[in-house]
Amino acid sequence: MGDARRKLAVVLFNLGGPDGPDDVRPFLRNLFRDPAIIRAPGLIREALALLISTTRAKEARANYAKMGGGSPLLPETRKQAEALKAELQKAFPDHEIGVWPAMRYWHPLTEDVADEVSAWAPDECVLLPLYPQFSTTTTASSLKRWREAGGPETRTVCCYPTEPAFVDAHAALIRKTWEKAGRPDNVRLLFSAHGLPKKVIEDGDPYQWQVEQTVGAVMRQLPEFPDWQVCYQSRVGPLEWIGPSTEEAIEGAAKDGRNILLSPIAFVSEHIETLVELDEEYGDLAREHGVTSYVRVPALGLDAVFIESLATLVKSALAGAPGPRCDTGGRICPAEWCGCPCRNGEPVTA
Ligand SMILES: C=CC1=C(C)c2cc3[nH]c(cc4nc(cc5[nH]c(cc1n2)c(C)c5CCC(=O)O)C(CCC(=O)O)=C4C)c(C)c3C=C
């Protein structure tokens, strides 16, 4: 007797992180071998990846040790996958639903998940990055790997920087965190996003523009915070990165005598960049510069409105035409940002 239930697969793209100390170096090597991250020719890139992963491993291992030796990214993503599955099951009670995390640089690797999902033989397979803002270094890299591995793909969400529930979730969490901290006064709200080399943006990556779209939409709901700034963290390597850096923004707020409320606007779960960089390193920096109140807003994680937002993206993708789509379906990236697949082969007219 065949099972007539339709099968819906949802694949959550994410970066991945080491499970323990021994994984740190090979994880970093995988990351720096990616031509989307280091845009040098093959052999030079391989040599650089070996060199950087070896030299960076000690410090990175020490940082992962502060979180128990490995990254919490996979357990966090698994919980989000479970929550999304439960939400989708309400919308599609007759479907058999599977939600898979697929990591770019550590297990479960994108290419292995592609094989697993292929073997499951879904009727629909929705690719959904856990990067709300599209970048060639993140979403495009995962998509490329998925497609090279022959993974199934019927619908693809490329980005959702201004999806209404996503924006609502951020605004509500910022307000709630500020209230829970005892409503510190004289606050500068910093939106810290992972940075990128300037050259990547100049070559057409829409990430910075999309981060600014998210912040603009969130700020329309938060008129009680008139003092705010976008900044970029986690710089790596010798290239010039987009700015201002989060360190500069913290120092600037301190100089202006402000307290700091910091929202990680481009991350949707807790990991090394939030728990170590934002909470420990930048927390220390703020205190060293005399900031009285430094409060970090949590990543969205399992926030119910955020999970609803992910479910809405999947439902809209299934209801619309096949192919890559931005946000709730419209083409939102302007022409000069040719790096986003939502433009779907449209000619680029700057
Ligand atoms: C918005 C998301 C991200 C962008 C854009 C991004 C670009 C980018 N990252 C590096 C180098 C590193 N990133 C590392 C960790 C890391 N990066 C992201 C997200 C984005 N990266 C996440 C979610 C994580 C956390 C993973 C975890 O283990 O918990 C690391 C490893 C940590 C470290 O050594 O600092 C590196 C290295 C580059 C070079 C880059 C763009 C060119």
Ligand SMILES: [Fe+2]
């Ligand atoms: Fe990164």
Ligand SMILES: [Fe+2]
């Ligand atoms: Fe787009």
